[in-house]
Amino acid sequence: METRLLNFNNNDLSIAGELIRKGELVAFPTETVYGLGANALDEQAVKKTYNVKGRPHDNPEIVHVWSKEQIFEITKNVSDDAKRIIDFFLPGSVTIVLQKNDVISDCVTAGLKTVAIRIPKSKQALEFLKYCAVPISAPSANSSTRPSPTRWQDVLEDMNGKIPAILCGDDCDVGIESTVLDMSGSEPIILRPGVITQSQIEAVLQKSVRVLTNTNEKVNSPGVKYKHYAPNCLMALNLDGDREKVLNFYNSCKQKGYNPIILSQNEKDFGSCNFCHLGKDTNQVGKNVFSILRKLEKTYDYIICSFVPCDEYGQSIVNRLTKSASGNIF
Ligand code: TXA
Numbered sequence: 303m304e305t306r307l308l309n310f311n312n313n314d315l316s317i318a319g320e321l322i323r324k325g326e327l328v329a330f331p332t333e334t335v336y337g338l339g340a341n342a343l344d345e346q347a348v349k350k351t352y353n354v355k356g357r358p359h360d361n362p363e364i365v366h367v368w369s370k371e372q373i374f375e376i377t378k379n380v381s382d383d384a385k386r387i388i389d390f391f392l393p394g395s396v397t398i399v400l401q402k403n404d405v406i407s408d409c410v411t412a413g414l415k416t417v418a419i420r421i422p423k424s425k426q427a428l429e430f431l432k433y434c435a436v437p438i439s440a441p442s443a444n445s446s447t448r449p450s451p452t453r454w455q456d457v458l459e460d461m462n463g464k465i466p467a468i469l470c471g472d473d474c475d476v477g478i479e480s481t482v483l484d485m486s487g488s489e490p491i492i493l494r495p496g497v498i499t500q501s502q503i504e505a506v507l508q509k510s511v512r513v514l515t516n517t518n519e520k521v522n523s524p525g526v527k528y529k530h531y532a533p534n535c536l537m538a539l540n541l542d543g544d545r546e547k548v549l550n551f552y553n554s555c556k557q558k559g560y561n562p563i564i565l566s567q568n569e570k571d572f573g574s575c576n577f578c579h580l581g582k583d584t585n586q587v588g589k590n591v592f593s594i595l596r597k598l599e600k601t602y603d604y605i606i607c608s609f610v611p612c613d614e615y616g617q618s619i620v621n622r623l624t625k626s627a628s629g630n631i632f
């Protein structure tokens with residue numbers, strides 16, 4: 303199949319909307335990462351997203367809508383706390399898990415009684431959703447296990463020939479996926495950290511909010527248990543900023559015959575080593591991280607990332623980097 307590259311004009315947006323309503327897939331930008339969109343009301347279309355990505359069938363998808371009213375059309379028993387979160391953060395980079403009603407099929411939610419919903423902040427995403435005129439089920443538009451796509455070129459790399467169209471918008475501003483917040487039960491739980499942080503959520507709810515950390519605990523968000531975000535080369539992660547340790551690791555990689563590169567915020571620490579700059583502050587690091595991994599894997603065979611988080615959002619980025627490195631922390 304030929305993958306068409308569509309732009310943000312009325313003609314191309316109409317084509318994208320028609321494809322979606324015909325049961326086809328269209329990749330589209332959001333402020334977090336690119337999504338692989340299907341009509342959430344069309345089970346056959348949603349199934350295609352799993353097949354194209356190679357996504358495990360027990361990993362539910364997020365439903366994307368463009369208005370708050372739509373949230374109440376597909377859910378039930380929405381608590382006052384959940385309403386507060388909706389009012390305060392949406393549109394925005396947080397996904398809210400709520401009890402679902404019968405409108406959304408089991409294929410979207412992998413059989414769960416809850417549904418994850420998001421109203422993206424990106425104007426381009428909202429425009430696309432309105433042209434579709436149906437709720438859109440969308441996982442990130444990467445092949446399963448690969449770093450999430452934050453530029454349309456990254457989507458093309460994974461999806462060329464597999465989907466009919468990519469809506470080519472801006473590079474994603476945030477660069478890591480939305481915070482997933484479970485508001486379906488008696489206690490709010492952050493299932494996946496993101497740019498909207500625990501303390502921001504606690505400030506709105508005026509109560510403490512748990513973060514799901516131990517993956518051995520009953521897994522509420524099936525997605526957290528799979529391999530994720532990994533480049534096509536080896537990767538190791540240092541989180542204490544110990545320059546000597548990083549240099550030693552680099553040198554031992556070289557001795558073993560690898561072609562390594564150091565990825566860090568501190569260029570001056572690593573003199574003559576192969577070096578890539580990760581970004582000057584946490585926002586830049588978030589925006590850059592996945593596209594950098596996709597770039598470096600093409601030239602190097604060992605990425606040595608040194609990142610010292612200096613704030614809560616930095617911890618969310620560590621969550622992604624740890625998975626990219628398959629837990630290989632030194
Ligand atoms: O920023 C984002 O969230 C992007 C953009 C495209 O919106 N989407 C995204 O989708 O990251 P995906 O499929 O890569 O990740 C969805 C996450 C998974 O960890 C999944 O397990 C969780 O949301 N999830 C979906 N439905 C859920 C539910 N009903 N209960 C708990 N977790 C759920």
Ligand code: MG
Binds near residue numbers: 441442450
């Ligand atoms: Mg994903």
